[in-house]
Amino acid sequence: MTKLDQIRAAEARLLLSTYDRNPILFAGGEGAHIIDEQGERYLDLLSGIGVNALGYGNAVIEEAIARQSRKLIHISNLYYHEGQAELALRLTELTGLDRAFFCNSGTEAWECAMKMARAHAGLLREEGKQIGTKFLALDQSFHGRTFGAISTTYKEKYREPFEPVVPGVEFVQFNDVADLRAKFSHEVCAILVEAIQGEGGIRPLTQEFIDEARALTLSTGALLIADEIQCGMGRTGQWCAYQHYGILPDVTTLAKPLAGGIPMGAVLCTEEVARCFHAGMHGTTFGGGPLACAVAIAVIDHMENENLLDHVTEVGDYFQTQLHDLARRHDAIIDVRGKGLMIAAELDSADLAKLAVAEMLKRRILINCTSDTVLRFLPPYILEREHVDTAIRALDEIFTEHAVAAQTAAQPAGGEIHG
Numbered sequence: 001m002t003k004l005d006q007i008r009a010a011e012a013r014l015l016l017s018t019y020d021r022n023p024i025l026f027a028g029g030e031g032a033h034i035i036d037e038q039g040e041r042y043l044d045l046l047s048g049i050g051v052n053a054l055g056y057g058n059a060v061i062e063e064a065i066a067r068q069s070r071k072l073i074h075i076s077n078l079y080y081h082e083g084q085a086e087l088a089l090r091l092t093e094l095t096g097l098d099r100a101f102f103c104n105s106g107t108e109a110w111e112c113a114m115k116m117a118r119a120h121a122g123l124l125r126e127e128g129k130q131i132g133t134k135f136l137a138l139d140q141s142f143h144g145r146t147f148g149a150i151s152t153t154y155k156e157k158y159r160e161p162f163e164p165v166v167p168g169v170e171f172v173q174f175n176d177v178a179d180l181r182a183k184f185s186h187e188v189c190a191i192l193v194e195a196i197q198g199e200g201g202i203r204p205l206t207q208e209f210i211d212e213a214r215a216l217t218l219s220t221g222a223l224l225i226a227d228e229i230q231c232g233m234g235r236t237g238q239w240c241a242y243q244h245y246g247i248l249p250d251v252t253t254l255a256k257p258l259a260g261g262i263p264m265g266a267v268l269c270t271e272e273v274a275r276c277f278h279a280g281m282h283g284t285t286f287g288g289g290p291l292a293c294a295v296a297i298a299v300i301d302h303m304e305n306e307n308l309l310d311h312v313t314e315v316g317d318y319f320q321t322q323l324h325d326l327a328r329r330h331d332a333i334i335d336v337r338g339k340g341l342m343i344a345a346e347l348d349s350a351d352l353a354k355l356a357v358a359e360m361l362k363r364r365i366l367i368n369c370t371s372d373t374v375l376r377f378l379p380p381y382i383l384e385r386e387h388v389d390t391a392i393r394a395l396d397e398i399f400t401e402h403a404v405a406a407q408t409a410a411q412p413a414g415g416e417i418h419g
């Protein structure tokens, strides 16, 4: 029995069966590659689902962890440490918002943002404004796995087993301005968006839709909340994806790459929204701990020092150009989209998408499939053109083999031709 077999057997006996893992045992990593226990290197174009933005074995992250862990790892939020204010200053500068709250994951950040929307609407009602408690979320949205998050997440499969979920959520057709207008009213406390949907298939909002969402919310005092957990912190070549649209939301949520792989989430909001929380209304034991803050600051410093946003834009554009070329050679690719290093190639069949992920894995390249037919690329920001070329060559080979196999299957068998 291999070590992997032993671990698989133990997990099957001991863990909740929430994950359908690929049978690989990873043991290390270097740059854009993750390495299994046999020493085989895999090109990682998924970076732990958009988390390992600086790749593996980054010296800046390792030093920040070592340095901070020798000083303090945890103190709780009953006392001060030097990291939270400094990180809040950095993030308020990067996002254009005024105040921060730190937590430990994306879904936790989202819960905080939803609570803010309800509390803020309550405050406005006390001040005599007409505003309700309803949320407008979008078709195909994904906001996490806790109750508020699943309630605002579109796909039925995430909500249905746990019903009843949080009431008061209505879904708006994606990028449908007329539907947004029809569903918006004084009853709405917040419109919830991802500027570029992640799980929903790397789908960007239109300028018109986001402008309308901003205008409607401003007209009543409702909040525009931008979930930047997947598309934020540099992934699209801007610190926040909403910055491509020239708008400022009232609240944004960050997580995934924020602390370079150490779990951390953050909520940023305007001064106006911040009025709704007072001491005791919200909190967390671990959130904003010294270790996570120190690493997040080191990650931001490194991204700035290395001009990584420009690099993300440059390599991301190259990646998309290569995928467009590939799409011209293979009819199976029906769309290529995204921004920076948040990229999708949509295929014409779910079976082919599944096959492509499996075939890439055989070639030691990690990608995944979302929304059934969408190949998703969320590589580390340190990706180079040569890595893109490797991936494109592999995809080319896979689609060519598939086309040949499909053609062969479609031809009548030799004996029947004479018939």
Ligand SMILES: Cc1ncc(COP(=O)(O)O)c(C=O)c1O
Binding pocket: 049, 105, 106, 107, 108, 110, 142, 143, 144, 145, 194, 198, 199, 227, 228, 229, 230, 231, 255, 256
């Ligand atoms: C847009 C978005 N929001 C929220 C979440 C939830 O984050 P987490 O898994 O850290 O709870 C995710 C995770 O994929 C996400 O992509």
